Amino acid sequence: QSVLAQPPSVSGAPGQRVTISCTGSSSNIGADYDVHWYQQLPGTAPKLLIFGNTNRPSGVPDRFSGSKSGTSASLAITGLQAEDEADYYCQSYDSSLTGFVFGSGTQVTVL
Amino acid sequence: QLQLQESGSGLVKPSQTLSLTCAVSGGSLSSGGYSWSWIRQPPGKGLEWIGNIYHSGTTNYNSSLKSRVTISVDKSKNQFSLKLSSVTAADTAVYYCARDSPGIPFDIWGQGTMVTVSS
Numbered sequence: 433q434s435v436l437a438q439p440p441s442v443s444g445a446p447g448q449r450v451t452i453s454c455t456g457s458s459s460n461i462g463a464d465y466d467v468h469w470y471q472q473l474p475g476t477a478p479k480l481l482i483f484g485n486t487n488r489p490s491g492v493p494d495r496f497s498g499s500k501s502g503t504s505a506s507l508a509i510t511g512l513q514a515e516d517e518a519d520y521y522c523q524s525y526d527s528s529l530t531g532f533v534f535g536s537g538t539q540v541t542v543l
Numbered sequence: 544q545l546q547l548q549e550s551g552s553g554l555v556k557p558s559q560t561l562s563l564t565c566a567v568s569g570g571s572l573s574s575g576g577y578s579w580s581w582i583r584q585p586p587g588k589g590l591e592w593i594g595n596i597y598h599s600g601t602t603n604y605n606s607s608l609k610s611r612v613t614i615s616v617d618k619s620k621n622q623f624s625l626k627l628s629s630v631t632a633a634d635t636a637v638y639y640c641a642r643d644s645p646g647i648p649f650d651i652w653g654q655g656t657m658v659t660v661s662s
Binding site: 468479480530 | 580590
């Protein structure tokens, strides 16, 4: 069972906005550790999508945005495109486990 | 451009030791500020951080795997390695190596290598 909880799946029509939640606790997100997000296309390695809660690496479209509040974080995808169909994972650090932790993953489907 | 490439045995018998290597190209593993991680993903499941190592040799391990994991670095070959002992079927997964630095984690990944534990 993952330390960071995500919904198993979300879906939306092309052009719509979808959000993915990442719920943690006082030993990870709530302890002010940064949250990062990864996109994993089928059969490929994960790719860094958002780092430091809100920052996009070079080359990541501004349709992707991240936020954090309290013990939770969210990833928003606006203007959903077919190419956004993938699994998305949040990630942070946990002080109780003294290590990096990942969310359970969310599959995004474009209807 | 920095690239990572995993290699090692794709099939390991139960109770034996899994051994993988991650070769770093296009840059030096000894570059300051970075750590080098192993992450795995069982078929159809999520990601699990295994541990990391700095070029100094300092290591950190996932507490749930700590008793079975050893990560080492070979600066002369610009590579780092993973050993996981006493494997079971639950250790069957795609194993990735990745680079991370403070504030910008896991920004570069290898393509991953599938390891199956089976007799």
